[in-house]
Amino acid sequence: MNRAVVAAATAVLLSAAAARADNVASFTADTQQSKLEFTGVQAGAEFKGVFHKFTAGVDFAPDALAASRIDVQIDMNSVDSMDKDRDTTIRGKDIFDVAHMPAAHYVTKTISKTAAGFSAVGALTLHGVTKDVPIDFQFTQAPGGAKLTGTAKLNRLDFGVGQGDWKSTEWVGDAVKISFSLVLKPKG
Amino acid sequence: MPISGSPSRYSAVAQSFHWIIAGLIVTQFTLAWMADDLPVGMHKLALLARHKSFGMTVLMLAVLRLLWRLFNRPPELPAGMSKAERNLARGAHAAFYFLLFAMPLTGWLMSSAKNYSVSWFGLFTWPNLIGPNERWFDVLRTTHETLSWLLFSLAILHILAALKHHFWDKDDVLKRMLPFTKPEKRT
Numbered sequence: 001m002n003r004a005v006v007a008a009a010t011a012v013l014l015s016a017a018a019a020r021a022d023n024v025a026s027f028t029a030d031t032q033q034s035k036l037e038f039t040g041v042q043a044g045a046e047f048k049g050v051f052h053k054f055t056a057g058v059d060f061a062p063d064a065l066a067a068s069r070i071d072v073q074i075d076m077n078s079v080d081s082m083d084k085d086r087d088t089t090i091r092g093k094d095i096f097d098v099a100h101m102p103a104a105h106y107v108t109k110t111i112s113k114t115a116a117g118f119s120a121v122g123a124l125t126l127h128g129v130t131k132d133v134p135i136d137f138q139f140t141q142a143p144g145g146a147k148l149t150g151t152a153k154l155n156r157l158d159f160g161v162g163q164g165d166w167k168s169t170e171w172v173g174d175a176v177k178i179s180f181s182l183v184l185k186p187k188g
Numbered sequence: 189m190p191i192s193g194s195p196s197r198y199s200a201v202a203q204s205f206h207w208i209i210a211g212l213i214v215t216q217f218t219l220a221w222m223a224d225d226l227p228v229g230m231h232k233l234a235l236l237a238r239h240k241s242f243g244m245t246v247l248m249l250a251v252l253r254l255l256w257r258l259f260n261r262p263p264e265l266p267a268g269m270s271k272a273e274r275n276l277a278r279g280a281h282a283a284f285y286f287l288l289f290a291m292p293l294t295g296w297l298m299s300s301a302k303n304y305s306v307s308w309f310g311l312f313t314w315p316n317l318i319g320p321n322e323r324w325f326d327v328l329r330t331t332h333e334t335l336s337w338l339l340f341s342l343a344i345l346h347i348l349a350a351l352k353h354h355f356w357d358k359d360d361v362l363k364r365m366l367p368f369t370k371p372e373k374r375t
Contacts, residue, residue, distance in 0.1 A: 043237030044307030082303040082320035085228050165230035171237065172230070 024067045027146060027184035029056035034182045036074065040156075041173030049081030049090075056182050058148060060139055062118075065111040070120065070135075070148070072180075074104040094163040101128045108135075117150075126159040135178075145185045152178040196263055197364040205253040206365055209288065212246050216291075217340065240299060241309045247292035254285060266359040277349070280342060287339045294332040301325035 036051045053075035060068040077098045079090055091098045108122035109132070117138035124133040137150025155174045156162055166172060198206070216239060223235040265274055299306045300316035301324040307313045318324060353361035363369050 042304065043233055043240075044310030045305035045313045047303060047305065084322070086304075089228055168230065171234050 023061040024059050024064050025061060025146070026187040027058040027060070028187050029054075029058070029072075029148075029182040030145075030185050031055065034180070036072075036180045037178070039177040039179075041175070043171050047081060047086075049079055049087075051075065051078050052080055053078035056184075057187075058146075058182065058184055060146070060148070062113075062139065065113065065118070068108075068111050070106070070108045070111075070122065070137075072106045074106075076102055076104055094166050095161055096127060106133070124154070124159075126154075127161050129159040131158055137180075142183075145183065148180075148182040148184060150180055152180075154178065196360065198263060199260065200367075201256060202260065202262065203365060203367050205249065205256065207367070209246060209249055209253065212242050212249075213339070213343070216242055216246070217336070220336070237307065240295065240306045243292045243295045244306060244308050244314060246288060247296075250285075250288035250292070253288070257285075263364055266353070266357070266361060268357065268359065280346060280349070283338075283342055284346070287335060287342070290335055291332070291339060294328055294335060298325060298328040298332055301328055 031054060034054075034056070036054050037048060038050075039046050039048050041047075051074050054072060056070070056072045058068075058070050060070070076096045077091060079087055079096065081087055081090065090096055093099065104124065104126045106122050106124045108120040111118055111120040114136065117136065119134060119136045121132050121134050123130050133152055133154050135150050135152040137148055140147045154176055156176050157167065157169070157174050162168075162172065219235050219239040219242070223232050223239065226232040226235070265277060269277070296306055296314065297317050300318045301321045303316075303320040305313050305316055350362045350365075353359050354363070
């Protein structure tokens with residue numbers, strides 16, 4: 001094999017790699033339009049809450065999942081379950097303990113294609129505990145950006161969310177459902 | 189015990205409604221007073237969850253009881269009662285029926301306004317009647333509490349009246365609502 005061929009082959013490979021990296025578009029979530037919601041069970045009835053403050057960075061291309069990534073940072077103090085008493089309790093030391101652990105972080109490790117869309121496994125750091133949490137999501141191109149919607153399930157006690165009385169699951173369920181809808185704008 | 193209303197006694201069905209609901213109301217006051225003294229926490233949540241389940245039970249029984257009452261006449265009031273006494277008795281009974289609906293309904297509305305949906309013993313969840321709203325919650329809470337004092341006062345009046353009929357007037361007004369007593373004509 002002569003030098004010219006090697007050089008040509010290298011150039012082709014490099015440009016392919018460059019093209020592949022270019023395919024992976026980088027976005028940030030428009031938090032005004034995006035929503036991060038959770039559903040818990042309290043005394044046998046579901047209740048919903050949201051986090052008003054979070055940031056999300058998304059690098060995504062459906063054909064380059066290995067290079068794709070979702071990274072979300074959540075301000076735990078911004079929790080809102082539409083009741084001040086409950087929010088105060090949730091922020092307190094026995095539940096979120098926002099005084100010591102004000103943020104939660106989720107970053108994907110692997111993303112794969114599924115029949116319905118995509119699924120990912122990522123590391124969730126919540127209440128100072130890091131554990132893998134799978135998510136299912138859909139990614140759709142939209143004018144001026146993209147939309148990422150999905151769901152996840154986790155058990156609050158895996159993360160020590162609920163100390164003292166709140167360790168019991170008799171009145172507050174262990175399972176918590178998460179749903180998110182991120183309106184993505186190209187990273188400027 | 190006769191199933192259908194007889195002129196002299198309340199039927200077994202009417203007696204069952206009366207005593208089961210009376211027992212539930214005593215339970216409701218007990219749970220509410222216990223919960224009132226507690227700070228926000230697991231124990232309060234548990235007591236109020238029971239309070240809501242029993243309250244919705246009262247509401248369901250109140251619907252059945254009202255239907256029963258509409259199709260089954262209660263025994264006549266004793267002949268010796270004056271017109272004023274009759275009106276007072278009828279007014280008090282009507283107020284009880286009103287409260288049997290108003291108490292659970294204001295409670296249900298309160299829970300809805302505070303975004304704490306009402307579960308029935310964890311078996312199913314009642315829909316929220318209104319959306320989360322702090323101002324409405326405060327208004328509804330005051331209403332629920334005021335009505336509870338009205339109910340409490342009315343219950344005291346009701347008990348005193350029953351005892352007055354039994355021991356003072358010596359009629360059968362108390363006995364005809366008591367199970368396991370023989371019908372007798374004391375008037």
